[in-house]
Amino acid sequence: MSEPAVCAEAVPVIADDPFSIPFLHDPYPYYARMRDAGPVVWLSQYHCYAVARHDEVQKVLGDWETFISAAGVGLANFHDEKPWRPPSIVLEADPPLHTRTRTALTRVLSPGNIRKLRQQFEREAEILVDRVVGMGRFDGIADFAEPYPVKVFPDAIGIPERGRENLLPYGSMVFNSFGPRNALTEAAFADADAVRGWIMENCARERLTPDGLGVQIYAAVESGELSEQEAPMLLRSFLSAGIDTTVDALGNTLWCLATFKDQWEKLRQDPALARNAFEEGLRYEGPAQVFFRTTARDTAIGGLPVGRNRKVAAFMGSANRDPRRWANPDAFDIERRAVGHMTLGTGIHGCVGQAVARLEGEALLTALARKVKSVELTAEPTRHYNNVLRSFERLPVQVTPA
Numbered sequence: 258m259s260e261p262a263v264c265a266e267a268v269p270v271i272a273d274d275p276f277s278i279p280f281l282h283d284p285y286p287y288y289a290r291m292r293d294a295g296p297v298v299w300l301s302q303y304h305c306y307a308v309a310r311h312d313e314v315q316k317v318l319g320d321w322e323t324f325i326s327a328a329g330v331g332l333a334n335f336h337d338e339k340p341w342r343p344p345s346i347v348l349e350a351d352p353p354l355h356t357r358t359r360t361a362l363t364r365v366l367s368p369g370n371i372r373k374l375r376q377q378f379e380r381e382a383e384i385l386v387d388r389v390v391g392m393g394r395f396d397g398i399a400d401f402a403e404p405y406p407v408k409v410f411p412d413a414i415g416i417p418e419r420g421r422e423n424l425l426p427y428g429s430m431v432f433n434s435f436g437p438r439n440a441l442t443e444a445a446f447a448d449a450d451a452v453r454g455w456i457m458e459n460c461a462r463e464r465l466t467p468d469g470l471g472v473q474i475y476a477a478v479e480s481g482e483l484s485e486q487e488a489p490m491l492l493r494s495f496l497s498a499g500i501d502t503t504v505d506a507l508g509n510t511l512w513c514l515a516t517f518k519d520q521w522e523k524l525r526q527d528p529a530l531a532r533n534a535f536e537e538g539l540r541y542e543g544p545a546q547v548f549f550r551t552t553a554r555d556t557a558i559g560g561l562p563v564g565r566n567r568k569v570a571a572f573m574g575s576a577n578r579d580p581r582r583w584a585n586p587d588a589f590d591i592e593r594r595a596v597g598h599m600t601l602g603t604g605i606h607g608c609v610g611q612a613v614a615r616l617e618g619e620a621l622l623t624a625l626a627r628k629v630k631s632v633e634l635t636a637e638p639t640r641h642y643n644n645v646l647r648s649f650e651r652l653p654v655q656v657t658p659a
């Protein structure tokens with residue numbers, strides 16, 4: 258049963274709507290207000306709690322026994338509302354189910370398997386960078402950030418090429434659905450049946466190539482670790498979590514490099530900084546800005562009481578700019594030790610695909626740093642709005658060859 262829609266008196270109340278366009282456009286002043294208000298705040302528009310300081314975000318995401326995922330990692334509380342799709346058996350699951358499914362995925366994304374992807378990812382990065390250098394002027398999203406993950410990751414999994422245009426709309430549905438049912442969610446679900454149909458069809462065993470990562474998930478069925486129904490659901494998790502996020506990370510980092518010219522110059526002089534530049538991009542303009550948990554029992558955050566069966570929003574994008582944790586948090590610095598940012602989550606649900614994302618970022622930024630002399634914005638970029646992901650719609654840039 259739901260708790261009454263009020264919080265304890267001591268908890269500061271924030272009336273801002275974190276899913277409104279002004280907030281999504283530039284969340285940073287709002288984040289500062291939330292962080293300064295207290296270790297936990299009450300979002301009066303949504304009747305839920307929120308944490309925005311680094312320390313509390315880390316604690317909430319790190320304590321899966323108090324802050325559970327099985328009631329959904331978006332605003333909706335699955336104890337009270339029916340989810341729009343069968344919940345993910347890894348992201349929206351708690352131990353022991355989560356332990357079993359996560360173990361199978363971790364094996365598929367083992368360091369040995371990631372190493373085998375490197376050569377192909379680097380080759381595709383070179384091809385893409387040669388193409389955009391040839392164009393001179395291009396869209397940093399449609400021509401650069403999107404085509405790369407949409408090619409290399411599904412190739413690595415071994416799903417068919419035909420119909421891959423469904424991947425980004427599917428990600429948009431999944432991530433928008435973590436927010437309220439607002440206009441963004443409505444728009445994302447416009448073609449829901451067709452998109453969902455393609456995803457489920459192409460997660461079937463017989464659609465997969467024999468040498469990809471996808472069939473390795475099915476191998477866990479043979480060993481009795483997963484059921485025949487669970488394998489396609491886990492493959493679905495790869496497709497929903499692994500593409501839009503990486504596209505947005507690449508687009509956001511390209512924007513950072515085109516905007517902070519001294520940092521681009523550093524990268525150009527030393528392409529070995531590519532991996533760290535991507536990491537700093539994840540911190541500075543993280544694609545994943547917020548995930549939710551639900552309290553399994555009465556608890557306290559920063560000494561303030563929080564009742565059971567409450568949604569708690571963990572604003573990772575705010576944790577990444579918290580001056581309590583970072584020196585000069587609003588400076589983009591590719592030599593910073595950015596590890597410890599919350600963009601990939603933390604604790605038992607910390608991103609299982611982070612090595613894939615980092616490999617993509619490193620390969621593409623290394624190729625860019627080697628082959629390009631300058632990157633400049635040629636017009637004001639346009640933002641793409643999603644309830645939980647931060648990204649650009651269009652990023653007009655110009656590059657000159659090295």
Ligand code: HEM
Binds near residue numbers: 330502548608611613
């Ligand atoms: C830069 C790109 C990426 C970002 C920003 C990102 C972000 C995240 C975050 C924040 C979580 C934790 C969510 C939570 O705690 O509730 C997560 C989990 C997850 N990610 Fe990623 N991710 C990225 C790339 C990928 C890739 C490439 C894959 C697939 C290979 C992937 C697959 C997953 C899966 C399956 C989970 C669920 C893990 C679990 O619940 O144990 N992600 N990701």
